[in-house]
Amino acid sequence: MATAPAVAMRHIEKRFGAVHANRDVALTVAAGTVHGIVGENGAGKSTLMSILYGFYEADSGQIDIEGKPAFIKGSAQAIALGIGMVHQHFMLVDTLSALDNVMLGAEPGWRLTPARAKVRQQLQALMQSTGLQVRLDALVQDLPVGERQRLEILKALYRGARILILDEPTAVLTPQETEQLFVTLRGLRERGTTILLITHKLKEIMALCDFVTVMRAGQVVLDTAIAETSLDGLAQAMVGRRVNLGREPDGRQGPQPGRLLMSASGLWATDSLGVPRLQDVSLALRAGEIVGIAGVSGNGQSELLDVLSGLLAPDRGELQVGDRRFTPTQWLTPDQARALRVAHVPEDRHRRGLVLPFGAWESAVLGYQDRPRYNIRGWMRQAHMHQDTADMMARYDVRPRNPALRSSKFSGGNQQKLVLAREAAPLPQVLLVGQPTRGVDIGAIEFIHGRLRAMRDAGGAILLVSSELDEILALADRVVVMNAGRVAGELAIEACSEQALGRLMGGAQ
Amino acid sequence: MTQPTELPRWMDVALLPAVNLAIALLVAGGVVMLVGFEPGQVLALLVKGAFGSRSGLSYTLYYATTFVFTGLAVAVAFHGGLFNIGGEGQAMMGGLGAGLVALALGPHLPAWLVLPLVVLGAALAGMVWGAIPGALQAWRGSHTVITTIMFNFIAAALLSYLLVNPLREPGNMSPETALFADSARVPRVHEALAWLGIEWPSSPLNLSVLLAAAAVLCTWLALWKTRGGYALRAVGFAPDAAQYAGIRPRWLILASMAASGALAGLVGVNEIAGVHGRVLFDFVAGAGFAGIAVSLIGRNHPLGIVLAALLFGALYQGGSEISFEVPGFSRDTVFMLQGLIVLFSGAMAQVAAPALLRLWRAAGGGRSTQAKAGP
């Protein structure tokens, strides 16, 4: 008799406002297998798993767990059904021990000492049978990242998870730790645990999984056994057939890539947990080109932008802007960057790009408040500020055309146009742009793209970071793909094929 | 569900604060009724005592002067994202600073020289007392909330020591200094008016009220018209955006706490150089805490603070009057009301917001403009 699939999701629909995150998604996961879920950002895989884990409820559709219909309204029910999730951002209390972290919320009894003894026994048996090793009495803050992740898995197993969902587990691991994780996961599979692996790393899928489901734009585009597909097949499915893929270089006016404006070499950066975010990244920006940084979010693109704009100093590396050279001990600062005619449209316009409670006329000089035009011996020149804001609004069609209106009252597209207008106004040589059209309506997207092209044609260099591959392909002259903090590869726009891009983004090269 | 209720601007700036104030008054009225007074009668007497006579009005303005200083102090720090609870201590130090200058220079210099120096002394002393917690926050990460409270107590101990020993007027049993020379005392308004030929009843109201007006103007200009103010508000609203804009937060934090302390220190001009004419112990009497209430209902804006300070000045003066006329009524009713205002206009300021919004929508408001929320 065939065992019922561990998970069977049918006709799952989920919308967030205008965004159709899951469209008629079907997912069947056989018991005791490792099943990969692949896709870029926004493909819908995180939403689907969140529905399975009870974080969201689907608008419609059915879910069967181990053959029985299930109504998952919250994480408590998911846990009761044997579903455990290991999040990308660990849910741990640093100041408590590993043991206490596992136990919290499911303590056997109200007195800790006997409860701890009982849990310790159970955990030791669990660690024995799965091969997962965690120092139970160490404080989480003293554990390295790989061990913290094992702790998260242990936590899920302790609560009786028979279906384990892992969300981008290897994002924070070293290659050795990744290998260890694979050994663990294979061991768990032998024990009959069903594993769902959310990832965009194609090599890992091929190495570890039995089955794979590829999602794109909210839909399932490929659902097959690993044996019946290949790395290239996955890459192609993930990126998909795109119009304008690998376009011929458009007939640009203006000079071909000209002189070197900014060059970074050997950038290394680690975050507060010791996880390397940039590994030996080098980049050159020349006049008259748009360089697109492609890759699934979280692979170092944000850190790259922060380092190049002066918000973050790397651990190692060098930066040359014009004739100034910067090293980690004396790194570029945001005001120096602006003085060197490097402008920055930040990824997060709400927290960095604008001061939401300020009127548009005050946000419009953010970063430029010390320029003589706006500041005379400490006094702000409000007439100029208002005037320039009005100009910017006219040039970039920001609506409503009211410089006095609070920044928070503008729609996303208009806020973005305002930020772009501000950064473009002093005619920078280098423009660093992060997610320029996130949350922006179609009309504004076209407008913004047009402006970026115009800046390039006028001889500027643009570094475009975007999680929308379409956008990169529409604008970039050359595409640099980042993966795990490294430059995975670089392609001229005419050489961009689904395969080539997919492989690079999936970490295959 | 997770976003705070987005109220239309007029409700946020005018209606909600008015509702909160009304609730505080209602509760206070309830207590007043509980202890056997007529809230209506009390309120009427209060208004009459505060505004009903030239003398009452003068007293109201005199109290309001002190509250303007402490209210501005809290507001300036707040715009930088910090809590300054040290108004009491900074005001004490301000009084000390004013007094030291007055005692040292008063006998030797004419008023037009001494008085500006007295003001400077008060401001500098308060500034130092605010700058230390500010520096500790900026460079060591020590929370201003706790450090400023601690500094209140340290100021009290310091002042007490100085008044009991080195600074005490010889032969005086009370811990206070000698009287200042006349040139070191801020002229009273009734004296100044008399000089102009206008008759005005005697009161503690002195020319510090002009200083308070100047402080309001300067604070407003500094916060909204200068680069420093722009940078400070950016740091207070959006530290990430401030970093992006190349603004260095540390010196700003120090500067805002120093300015905050200086403003609170000016209380010393009003109370010590203006009214008492000597340094004594309990001249601040809770004005620092009242400043928190004033700043809260004044929405941290100089204009709002002026109005709130007048309100509180009226409450203090009216309360004083009532305590003369009505047996059993004391000023502590005003302190209690003050606390209730901090409760309903501060800690629970947003509680009424959803209900107000529902009422307004039910009454048909807001159909055409939906609040825009950026994605």
Added chain:
Amino acid sequence: MDELMVGSIIASTLRVSVPLILCALAGVLCERSGVIDLGLEGKMLATAFATAAVGVFTGSLSLALLAALAVGLALSMLHGYACVSQRGDHVVLGMAITMTAAGMTVVLGIAWFAQGGHTPPVPAGVRLDPWFTGAGDRVAQLPGVGKVLSLALFGHNAMVYLTLGLVAGVWWLLYRTRFGLRLRATGENPAMVDAAGVSVKALRYQALALNGLLASLAGSYLVLAQNPSFIPNMTAGRGYMALAAMIFGKWRPVGALWACLLFGFLDAVGIRLQGVALPEALGGGAVPVQAIQALPYVLTVVLLAGFIGKAVAPRALGRPYVKER
């Protein structure tokens, strides 16, 4: 030094520290769950008044104590409603409670007792009796340290011993029970606690309830064991000193105990040390009593500035928890 003096210093240290310890314990429980408590001063004042008023009206110790507990609990529930349910600012709420309590106690006091805000002294039957006097006498017979021990540790009123017991109790609650584990986690990472299926709101309310009860004991102690009348502002800043002690003790019950004993010791010997000559190296002269009074606050600032070790607050302290959806 005279052994009687040693004994009596220890004894007065203990007695003076009791309200500090109780408030510090209240603060520890509250802040470890992530809620700032700047209202300890007000809670202590309000409950002291309740004790005095009910004590005078009824002449019953249990009713007075009950009244104090009720008032303390009510204030803490208000604290919870404003800060946890309504996500209001913790600091402002603390100030509000303190300011309102300071005013309201005097208003009610004048209305009910017409003595300018004072209450009459509570009858002797309401006050606490000394305990262990018999044992104390026997210990005093012991050779050597007998007299000192007897003076120092025996014959205190019940609440002194209760307080010491409560230190152990709170320690045990925090570190040996499931509730304590969850409470500590809530102050560090409430999202994690929520994901583990435990209600953050309920935990914080429970912590606040305990906070209210402990603060009530502190307030009632002032009237039951120290001054038999309520006097306006009789807490005289001890609520803030307890906060300082809590920080000095790094938000731990036993640490807070030592800090409170230290601050209590300074208070107890303050008067005695006045006039003691300073060594020439420090300029001669005499130690001013105000310097000793300021010492606890100065020490706390020095600690907060990181000059004598670090005091790390619970990470989620003061931040209202909002479910991320």
